[in-house]
Amino acid sequence: MDTNRLSKTLAKALNDQMTNEAHNAQIYLAYASWANEKGYDGISNFLFRHSNEERNHMMKILEYILKRGGKVVVTAIPGPGADPVSVNDCFEKIFKSEVENTTSIYEIVNMSMAEKDWATWNFMQWFVKEQTEEETLAMDLLSKIKVAGGEKAGHDALYTLDRDLAITPDDAVLAQDVTVEKP
Ligand code: FEO
Secondary structure: OOOOOOOHHHHHHHHHHHHHHHHHHHHHHHHHHHHHHOOOHHHHHHHHHHHHHHHHHHHHHHHHHHHOOOOOOOOOOOOOOOOOOOHHHHHHHHHHHHHHHHHHHHHHHHHHHHOOOHHHHHHHHHHHHHHHHHHHHHHHHHHHHHHOOHHHOOHHHHHHHHHHHHOOOOOOOOHHHOOOOOO
């Protein structure tokens, strides 16, 4: 008896998304190593932690495919691309890749809605919220760098930013989670 509960199309999209998350993990890993080489230990630590988060996202999708009786296809992971040329460039690239990731997640939400696969639709809502957090976090970091001078940020400003990032929480606070007591 066939117990597979995922359509071919959605299984393919989820497998592709698994690779996207693994690709993001590689990007964070490469940028973390770059930051470490440049002496930005706080930024590097933050990015290493985030790489692990991306791998967890990959695993979350992998487990979902298995639980729905689908076939997991593990493929090669595309490389992270060139190193950033500056801290500003690093976070601009990260923001761009998070926005691209959001687009592919929204596409899976669309597909699951079209197929009336409400289990997958429901599963993907976690990722929709997670992407809002990731984009907010990247936007907050870009704002900090902008205040520090963007591409022209001086050593002092980058030193402070690096020190702050070592203790920056991994998750951003979302508008929908804000309360009057805890703005
Ligand atoms: Fe798993 Fe940053 O997206």
